[in-house]
Amino acid sequence: MKTITKAVIPAAGLGTRFLPATKAMPKEMLPVVDKPAIQYVVEEAVASGLDDVIMIIGRNKNALANHFDRVTELEIALERKGDHSKLANVNHSNDLADIHFVRQGDPLGLGHAVLRARKHVGHEPFAVLLGDDLIDDRDELLTPMIEQCQKREATIIALMEVPAESISMYGCAAVEPTDEPGVVRVTGLVEKPSAADAPSNLAIIGRYVLRPEIFDVLEETAPGKGGEIQLTDALQVLAADASIAGGVYGVIFDGRRYDTGDRLDYIKSVIQLALAREDLGADLAPWVKELGARL
Secondary structure, rough: OOOOOOEEEEEEEOHHHHHOOOOOHHHHEEEEEEEHHHHHHHHHHHHHOOOEEEEEEEEOOOHHEEEEEEHHHHHHHHHHOOOOHHHHHHHHHHHHOEEEEEEOOOOHHHHHHHHOOOHHHHOOOEEEEEEOOOOOOOOOHHHHHHHHHHHOOEEEEEEEEEOOHHHHHHHEEEEEEOOOOOOOEEEEEEEEEOOOOOOOOEEEEEEEOOOHHHHHHHOOOOOHHHOOOOHHHHHHHHHOOHHHOOOOEEOOOOEEEOOOOOHHHHHHHHHHHHHOOOOHHHHHHHHHHHHHHOO
């Protein structure tokens, strides 16, 4: 199997949960401490060896392209001021990866967004990273998933245990164990089931390492829940028939994940990541404790 170097990041959503903040600014550009959420995702991809990034965008998403481009006048101003620390931070986002932008056009769901990357990806395995899910850089997830894809020549999805009352917010996996701890074979997938109908408490979170056969399946996938082409439905086809592309396996993640797609979880994410920072945590922690004592 070829070395996996390509990452697809769907970023065409309207961000309606964060209106009016996202009326003129993409939700992926919402700051998480001092970086936009999308930069964390690109940095994670690059750290796992994925330096060819395809971002699927919609209308009014030019800010995403601008963020990863040069801003010459800003760089000159910082250079003149001698503010080399800020200049290094600005240049870091310019040089992260080779980033391409593809329009989704019609908002027909995650499966459709992934399908839009077909021409660029070609006949290679690739990763998909959802911008709403941030994985703490102290915890590995994508790298072990890539290793499992190469070892098993199969599709790999990230799974995480969630409370039963929350499973209806996620795609859910039916699984059976393998001979490797933390790795399961996926036998079935259900998109946003009720707690009573869920086959497990293992939720699909926003990391996938897919074989190129997924594109042919997505081409034949009819709209599902919400009238959208669901990636989960296409993965169910692969899980049900291992002869298509080696089946589907799950890597169970028990590390730190931050959901920036929900307002409350977004606020929690900012606080948790700020507390982990060497330059902010020591001063912020006493204030958080004091605030908690007052409430």
